[in-house]
Amino acid sequence: MQDVILEVQGISKAFPGVRALDQVSFDLRRGEVHALVGENGAGKSTLMKILSGVYQADEGTIRYKGREIRFHDSTQARDAGIGIIYQELNLIPHLSVAANIFIGREPLTRLGTLNEKKMNREAVSILERLNLRIDPTITLNRLPISKQQMVEIAKSLSFDSDVLIMDEPTSALTESEIDELFTVIHTLRDRGVAIIYISHRLEELKHIVDRISIFRDGRYVSTDEYSSITLEEIVNRMVGRTLEQKFPTRHNVPTTEKILEVRNVVRRGVLHDISFDLYRGEILGFAGLMGAGRSELARAIFGADPIESGTVTMNGKKLTSLSPSASIRAGIAYLSENRKQEGLAVRMKVAENVSLANMAGVSSRLGVISRRRELNACRRYVEELAIRTPSLLQVVNNLSGGNQQKVVVAKWLFCDSKILIFDEPTRGIDVGTKFAIYELIERLAREGVGIIMISSELPEILGMTDRVIVLHEGSLEATLVTKNTTQEEILNFAAGLGGGTGKPSNGRSRRAEERTQP
C-alpha cells in the first residue's frame, strides 16, 4: 500500500432539488496521477470544489495527511497544499507572468514598494522546477493559452502544493501543447505531488494516468489501476449501460444537388485560397490541427469575420454581402465552438434564446413580439430535441452543457436553416448526450440539410461525415471521401505531409472529383 495523502469517506452534498454527491469515497496517493471520470452531472466538479474548500460537504469526512480536515474557503485549502486549476484560467491577462504567480503576496522592499527583482527571480526558479523557460516579465496575454496554463500550474506550485487538481486541463490545448503539459505532469508526479486529473477525453488518459476512479449520478462506482481496465469498460461504467455503438447508423444520402459553393476564400495570414462544395443531405467534415483555420473558414463563410476576397454561392445565388445577418437570411447557421461566449445569451430565457435569430418568426410586421407564438415555437423544439429544462422560461445559464447545446441547435432550426455549421458540437459534452447530438446531425442531413462539422476528434470525423476537408495552416490540403480514408491519412494531411501513406502523392489531385455516389 502506497502512502495515502488524501482520503474521502462518505461525502454527500445536496443543492436545492439536486443530490450532487451521495456517499462518495475515494483515496489519493502521493506521486500518482489519478483520473476522475464521469458524465456531466456525475459529481466530479462538486467533489473537487469540496476538496478545494469552495463548497462544504453536508456529511462525510476528509482526511488529509492523516488528519481530519474541513476547509471553509479555498484560501485555507490552498495554504494547506491543495491547489486547483480550473478549466477557465484564473489569471490576469494584463499583468506579467511573475506578477500573476505572486499576486496577493508580492515580495516587498524595505520601503514597502514592490520588489520586482526578487519576484522575477523567484518566478524563474518556480518555472524551472517545471522545466519551463518563460520570461517572467512578459505580459501574460502575449503567451499562448498552453503557456498561460503552465503559469497557472506554476502559481499553484508556488504554494508548495502536495495535491493538485486539474479540471479538463487539455480542453484548450493543441496536440503538441498537450505533450508539453504531460511532460510537466510527469515532472510533478516524480516529485511526489498527487494529481487529480479530470477529463472528458478518455483517449488521452493512457499517457499519464496511474489509477482511475469512475463516478455516475453523484455516486462513486469504482477505482482501478488504469492498466487493468479497458476503455470500453470505463465508458460502460460511466453511462451505466453498454454503449453498443458510438455513432448512429447513417441513413442520410448525400444528393448531387449543390447547395453551397465556396470559391477562393482568402483572409490574409489565416485562409489561403480555399474552395469547396457542399451538397444537400451531406455531412462534410473539417479536419485539421488546432490553428489550421477550420473555425476561421466556417466563420468566414458565415460572415462573422471579414475576408479579403472569395465568393460564397448558395443554391446558385452568390451572396453579395457576407455578414451574419445576410447569411442567416440566406439560410446558413453557425453553431460556434464557445457556446457561452458566442452562442447563447446566458442570462436570457430558453424561449428568448430560441427565437433570437428569427424574431420575425414570432413577431408582427411592426416588430411586436407575440409571447404565445414564441412559446409555441420553443415548446416544439424542446419536445423535438428533448431539451431537459424545467420550464420554457428557465434562464439558460441553469441548464447543463448538453442541453445548452440543444438550445443553440433549436435556435438555428427555428430559422429554417439550409446549412448548419457545427463547430466542435460535442466538446465538453458527456458520452450519452454526444450520441443524441450525433443522431440529431444525422437526422438533419437525412432531411436534406447540408451539414459542415468541425471536429478535433478524428473518430468523430470518421464516424459521422461523408467527406472530409483537411486543412493545414490555412490551406486546403485534401478533400477525402470518408469511407475510403483512414485516421492516419487525415493526420498526414493535417500535418502538412501530403498523402504519405504509400499511395503516390495524389492528395491535391483528388479534390472534388471523389464523391460518394447517391
Place this chain on the structure above:
Amino acid sequence: MSDTHAPRKDPQGHEPGASPGRSGVALDRFLTFGAVVLLFAVFSITAKNFFTMRNVLSLALQTSTTTLMGIGVTFTIITAGIDLSIGSVVALTGTVAVMAAIAGVPIWISWLIGLAVGGVCGLANGLLITRLKLPPFIATLGMMMVARGLALTITNANAWPAPEAFGSLGNDTIFRTGAQFPGISYPVLIMIAVAFLCHFILRKTRMGRYTYAIGSNEEAARLSGIRVGWVKIFNYIVCAVLAGLVGVILASRMVTSQPNSATGYELNAIAAAVIGGTSLMGGVGTVGGTVIGSFIIGILTVGLTMQGANYFMQQIVIGLVVIGAVAFDQLRNKA
C-alpha cells in the same frame, strides 16, 4: 463603479440554484415598490402638508424630469453602455428650442426642433460608439462637454426670454377643477405616456429584445444576425431624444433659455436606473424599475425639503440610498 451591480458569476456557470430567476425579479420589484410606499407613508406622517393633492401633483411634476431621463439612460445601460451627455443635451436642446422660438419659428415647431437636436446628439453618440468603437463612457463624456459648450455659445451664456406661448408645455394643466384639484401638468402626462411606450418597446418588440440580448452577450447577438450597431445607435437616439424632451419641457417651464441648467442631472438619471435594478453590466433593467427609482429620489427630495432638511443633507441621504439599494441587491444575490 462599473461592476457594482452585477449578479455574481460562478466559474462553472450552471450550479443548481445559482440564479435568482423570475421570482427574484418579481421580489425586487415588490421590494422597491414597497420602499416607495413606505417613504410616502413616513413623510405623510412626519411632514405636514406632504400628503395633499397639491403636493403630490407637484411631486409628480418635479419627478418627471428625472424619470424621463432615467428611462432614456436605462436603454443605454441595458446594452452595457452609458450616456453621460444627457444633462448637457437637456441644456442644449432647451436653448436651441428657445432661440428658434425667439427667431420666429412657430412654437410647436421649435419644440420639435429641440427633440431633433436631441436625436442628432444621440446619433452622434451612437456613431462614435459603434463606428469609431469608442467606449460609451468616453464618447458621451465628450458629448457632455461639447453639448454644454454649444448651449453656452449660442446663448452667449445668457438667459433669453422666450415668447409667452412657449411656456404652455411646461406650465399648463388639464382636468383643472379649480382650487381643490389644480389639474395634471402636461409633463406628468408625457412622463406616463413615455413610460408605457418605452416599457412596450423594451418588453414587447424585437428592438427591445435585441437591446437585452446585446447587453447579455454581444457576440452571441451578433452571430445571431442582430445588427448590433444599429440597435445601439437606436438606443442612444432614444436616450438623447428623451433628454431633448426634458430640455424642451424645462425651457418651457422657465420660459427662458437656460444654458447652465440640468448640470449633473445625468447622474440623477443613472442613480434612478440603478436604484430600480438596472445592472451596469448590461442585460438587466426595466422601465418600471427606473420609474420607481426616480420616485424614490423625488419623494426623498421633496419630503426632506418639507421637513426642513437643507440641500446638502438631501444629497447625503440620496447618495446613501443609491449605495444601500445596490448593496442590498448584492447581499441578496449572494444569499
